[in-house]
Amino acid sequence: MPPGEGLGEASIAVNGDADIVAARSRAKEMASAVGFSRTNQTVIATAVSEIARNIVVYAGSGEIVLRAQRCDGRWGLVAVASDEGPGIADVEQALTEGYSTAGSLGVGLSGARRLMDSMEIDSEVGRGTTVTMCKWADRRG
């Protein structure tokens, strides 16, 4: 059985900073169930923490869905963060190290992208943002 098969998905409503804690804790549990190493469980939880905070800071509320599924032809864990916030006018700029419109460190999106194996950002000004990111499951002996 492929890692993560039958784990279903977890959906976390993100409305405030306590939900950021909940989202990263669920991400860690799910990563553990999929069979990720402790290091990669932490890596995934950290990336989820960053995108959950982006929801709280920029949109106020939104949702994170975690799923064990195939991505790019390999098994992995996918995290989809979506909100109906202001959207991102310039995605390339938002991914620039140190760029922030909220007075933070500006490592959130770019850092999360480095932590994961892939990231796609779909955003429209005035409509919202969806960030889809994936980490491939660890190769198992």
Place this chain on the structure above:
Amino acid sequence: MKVPILRQGACLIASVQDALSDAELHDLQARLAEKVGETGVGGVVIDVTVLDVIDSFATRTLSTITSTVRVRGAETVVVGIQPEVAFAMVQLGLSLDGVSTALDLDEGLAQLRGRGVADAAW
């Protein structure tokens, strides 16, 4: 849950017990700044052994705590960052510049002692 802050000799020890929300991190920052003034201690140890994620917000707060405590006349050491947490922080692009770290509480207290904080050991 509030992070308990204990006094041990010339140091304050803030021992994180559980995952921290942004609000709880802010609360820790405010209480430490206040307590350093109240107690006149020379050193602060923040034990983050139980934290399984230290993201950009937590990093920024630890850095702000260190600066604030320094302005209040004391030194801070962050102890107990787990290896996988350290790895994820570095991957994320965070470096804790200006923040002293040590492996565990004993090493943290030894470091403070080395920096002239009197009777940091007990």
